Amino acid sequence: MEADQIKGACLCGIGEYIVITCSGACDLGLIADTVARKLRDNKVRKMNCLAAVGADVKPTIEAFKAANLLLLDGCPVDCGKKILEKAGISSFKYVRLTDLGYEKGKTPVTEEVINAVYEKVETIY
Template sequence: MGSSQNKEEIMADECCAGGSNRMIVWCAGASNVGQMTHQLAVELAGEGQGRLFCLAGIAAHRSGFVRSAKDAEDMLVLDGCPVACAAKILEHVEAPVMNHFVVTEMGVEKAFGEELKREDIDQVKASIRAALAANENPGQ
């Protein structure tokens, strides 16, 4: 079992390697806003706002993933709706929920079967970037 633990820790480290120290986790739910969180996470990571991390590994209670989440210096948590699955998963493993954003609270209505709108993605992403910048530079 020791070798399995080592592999898991290596996978958690590799999953969260490189770039910013901010970990990005998101709920990629079935609705438009759930799918938007995935798109936002990928684009924000590509812009250097953080690095993608496996929420499923945390939810599965994989020790390396849970440890990485608990030890995160900074985190961006994206949920599509107020059900807040990503935040709840982190709370369940007693990891801190930092920089939590809910897409439906940012002006996008939850729906099923709708295609994502580029203007909605851009508007939400701009709001997230502005909030993150304000958190990094309080008082400016």
């Protein structure tokens, strides 16, 4: 592909199964982001960019509406969920880490925690 053809194009993954995450500044945001990347690396889902929805990137929004979308939010602020709903995306699977028993600001970012969350979301289809 010529460089001018991809200029300005997002290099995020688009496909039938997509994971996006609120990668917030707290411990749960980091865990959610790491789990999403692990889903991507293990080829369970393609990872894409929640910020593109917030930036009103229409092709991304339309792709998300057609995809099997999994959103990982860390805490009850629900930033990711609010961004999707504001963009008119209503069909998605949703996991909030605090609903799994993790506490914002008090959860260590360890392989054990990351693997435990991964195991809970890996089979969501």
